[in-house]
Amino acid sequence: MFGTLVKKRDFYAGGLMTLIGAAVTLDSYNGYSLGTLTHMGPGMFPLMLGITLTLVGVLILGAAAATPLTDDENILPRKREWRGWGCILAGPVLFIILGEFFGLVPATFACVFVPALGDRTATVKGSAILAAGVTFFGVLLFSYVLKIPFPLFRLGH
């Protein structure tokens, strides 16, 4: 029984919600003043939500136990796109780092160039051209039309 349960996707879905619910319940009970129903403190509403979420999580777990195992229970998709995922997430991370230290232009270029490489058919040249194009129009729009306070180039913080 438990052996098949841990293979199910909903076991993890329900488990995650139960954990979050329990954590919120405990934290709002211990960390914040609850007050009374008439004068509710900051902890009361989250406590109620936490308890409800825990219950819903347990219900999802229960539903998982009650339904038969299907063949599609893998959580990760069949084809793992580690490169794609990594490149997409690296985009905004590079935007933060390059933006803080070198300015908008390098940040924008990296934020388009690296995610573009995440596609399996992408070439360095094609991605660079795309990144250059987006940088040009992006800088035009945000720096000159919308005037956001972000230097185009800078060195150091």
Next chain:
Amino acid sequence: MFETALTDLWYGFGVALEPHNIMWCFIGVFVGNMVGVLPGMGPLATISILLPLTFGIKPVGAILMLAGVFYGSQYGGAICSILLNLPCHPPHAVTCLDGFPLTKQGRGGAALGITVISSFVGASWGITEMIFLSPILVVVALKFGPAEICSLMLLGLLAGSTLARGSPLKGVAMTICGLLIGIVGSDIETGTPRFTFGIPNLFDGVEIVALALGLFGIAEFMKSVNQLSEVDTKYTNVKFKDLRPTREELKRSVPAMFRGTIIGSLCALIPGTGPTIASFISYATEKKISKTPELFGTGMIEGVACPEASTHSSVQGDFIPTMSLGIPGDAVMALILGALMIQGIVPGPQLISEHPDIFWGLIASFWVGNIMLVVLNVPMIGLWVKLLTIPYKYLYPSAMFFVAIGVYSTNNDMFQVGEVVVIGVVGYLLLLLDFHPAPILLGFVLGPRFEENFRRAMLISRGDIWVFIKHPISGVFVGLSVLLIVMQVYVRLRSPKSLPTEMALPTDHHHKVTEAAE
């Protein structure tokens, strides 16, 4: 009542026809139509991307534009479904069933022509409904006390999370997560920072732009990267003159159109049943009352006209509870409400009287926008069809830049770019676990108001939790919520697998693509 509504509408046209508002409306519907056509981009991601750009413009223009993106994308989505068999937008998934066979028979152009007509008919009815229904709703809603508002929100949240796609339990779980994310930040009454993990940047709460872009931008890109195959452009050669339907096709579609419109407008009134459910129900109805139900799926023009009309009538009707009660029915409406709140406008029944320019201007702009869309779609069909061929590998990297700069520009704070990355990863994890993140946004937008009204109701009733049942109007809402839960449990127990709605709709467009390729 009738006359005031018409006078107000006249005033609304005055607002909507101001040159800069026409411009924003045009930009909105144009961008909307464009992303509707582009496979892999949806109105949710687009509205989230455009949201930070609207901070600098006046509230009326901002709302006209964002709303335009939403209904504009519905026009574009139909092109994608009919010509490519790609249900990029859930409401148009059923249109594929008969639209694509028509394309194969060489009548794709006519199907598109019928779609434009049905869309306009459906939208016009939805707008009319909004004009006359909203003021009535407002008169009722202004009498609501905190207890009533609270139960109404409860009903809206429950309907929004259980009637949408996927498992209702998971929908409820997502809504609660959204409510919890809404709590992050300083408590309104005592100022205590809650769930901020000691990070000062979180004292103001989670930024709605970061939340929306993480969930509907980054998480979606991670899901779709390398998954969308090259589109088959064999059938996409459609020209202006192909759009004209034959007399017989028109004769068959007109009654279907009106049936679809009625179904859509009824669905719009129930919170949570947005355009997707409306289009499915109308397709099923059309099939049931047809004399030749076995021919559906082989290219029946009714199977295109009816769901399209109902989608559009429900899309416009969706704005009714959002604008008149301040309670959004789905994630798109939650975003539009969020945009209003960023502009410093308090949503709720007082909106129409306090900001008539926004409300009536929006309604009038629906008409202006829909006429623009007809004009955009009919002679320029060739342009949209060409857009279909833009590969996803150029789209999502460009969108990544808008995600990063958009989040940054909301507060000129790099911390929020980090926030969007974290939310994106969490959102993708939730997608992998079969959660649909849309209700998170619903909970997030309503959360703070829900808590405030709940506390106020408790204060007034001196801690009596039964006040929600004792007040008759509030009791009705609570009763409806209970009924909703009981109904869901009943349906699940009878057919434990899944609701017919989900089976008929391809949940994931990738499957559909592979099927089509085989």
